[in-house]
Amino acid sequence: MRVLLLSAYAAQSHRYWQLGLRQMFPHWQWVELELPARHFSWRVRGNPLFWSVSEREVLESGFQLLVATSMVDLATLRGLVPALASVPSLLYFHENQFEFPQDRQQHSLLEAQMVSIYSAMAADRLAFNSAYNRDSFLSGCSQLFARLPDFVPERVVDAMEEKTEVLPVPLLPVVEAQASAWRPEEKSRALRILWNARFEHDKGGEGLHRILKGLEPSGLHYQLAVTGQQFRNSPAVFSAIQRDFEHRLVQFGYMDSAADYHALQAGADIILSTALHEFQGxxxxxxxxxxxxPLVPDRLAYREMYPEHCRYQSCPDNLQQEADSAITLLLELAARPSVPIDMSAYSIEQLRPRYLRLLQSLQDSQPQPS
Structure with a gap:
């Protein structure tokens, strides 16, 4: 099968998903176009303009299937490149523009929301990486339509919902690594806590800082690794964490080596999340x-992925109450034997048949030449 794969905002998780598609279907012919993950507002609006002019020959070269991320302005692109209008299409949602924390956004999300609605209407099928992502998108569309003054057609949301499917990003296989950043302990081994997310406000740096401060009086013997992508405008709280908990840290900041990062994960006891926004995680x-x-807040996609005994109270409007709940649960988890959680349902082997069924059904729907 010859497939056109479009990623208009190629963040790390989007590229990870692209790699998963290629690994699931290595014999298919993948033609990929992507744009870098920066200048969000321009990227969302500008991708059809750029591709329709600069990549027109590629776009018109003939495909059996079109797979695009929800950042792609699919409706406009299909209008500018009529050759794509008849190609069966899947729009994949890694996230949606209705559930981002908006108090500190530097750009309005309304235009991006409308682009995603038009693209969803133009696509033949929609896939979401979690039920939370799907439900919050459809709910956000309904709430937006309710605020519009007039001439809002009926059943738009229903029509989109009828062609949705929840299809997580698969976990790719990794090579086991031996090295580790964790410090060896001569006496009883310290609890190893890992926090791994982008150093951005929506990942809950303030909550992490409060949890760590609350742990100090508990006397818990622990080591800490804080790792993730860093940016020039990362919130100042991450510098405060590095300063205040230097005595706990075995790693702070992004790790260039994938092998070292996998070893850090494999050596940790608890993975802590304080995210305010997570569509799959x-x-x-x-x-x-x-x-x-996992030690995660009782919100977002975490509710459908991890058992209740791993979720602490969600209080985004009361960070101290949320931190106290997280500390209580962390100490409980530290005191009991760890029981591994089975994640095999998210493996490439388990998800490949579901992806194949969806993509094959789209390809089968393509009209055959007479």
Whole structure:
């Protein structure tokens, strides 16, 4: 099968998903176009303009299937490149533009929301990486339509819902690594806590800082690794964490070596999340697969992925109450034997048949030449 794969905002998780598609279907012919993950507002609006001019020959070269991320302005692109209008299409949602924390956004999300609606209407099928992602998108569309002044057609959301499917990003196989950043302990081994997310406000740095401060009086013997992508405008709280908990840290900041990062995951006991926004949470999933016990807030996609005894109280409007709940649960988890959580349902082997069924059904729906 010859497949056109479009990624208009190629963040790490999007590229990880692209690699998974290629590994699931290595005999298919994948033609991939992607744009870098920066200049969000322009990227969302500008991708059809750029591709329709600069990559027109590629786009018109003939495909049996079109797979695009939800950042792609699919409706406009199909209008500008009529050759794509008849190609069966899947729009894949890694995230949606209705559930991002908006208090500190530097750009309005309304235009991106409308682009995603038009693209969803133009696509033949929609896939979401979690039920939370799907439900919050459809709910967000309904709430937006309810605020519009007039001439809002009926059943738009229903029509989109009828062509949705929940299809997680698969976890890719990793090579086991031997080295580790964790410090060896001569006496009883310290509890090893890992926090691995982008250093951005929506990943809950303030909550992490409060949890760590609350742990100090408990007397818990622990080591800490804080790792993830860093940015020039990362919140100042991450510098405060590095300063205040230097005595606990075995790692702070991004790790260039994938092998070292996998070893860090494999050596940790607890993977802690303080996220305010997470549609699937690949970094947490990878750590849980490596043997970590998840300690996550009772919200977002975590509710459908991890058992109740791993979720602490969600209080985004009361960070101290949330931190106290997380500390209580962390101490409980530290005191009991760890029982690994089975993540095999998210493996390439388990998800490949579901992907194949969806993609094959789209390809089969393509009109055959007479």
């Amino acid at each position: 690949l970094a947490v999933m990878q750590a849980v697969r490596a043997g970590c016990m």
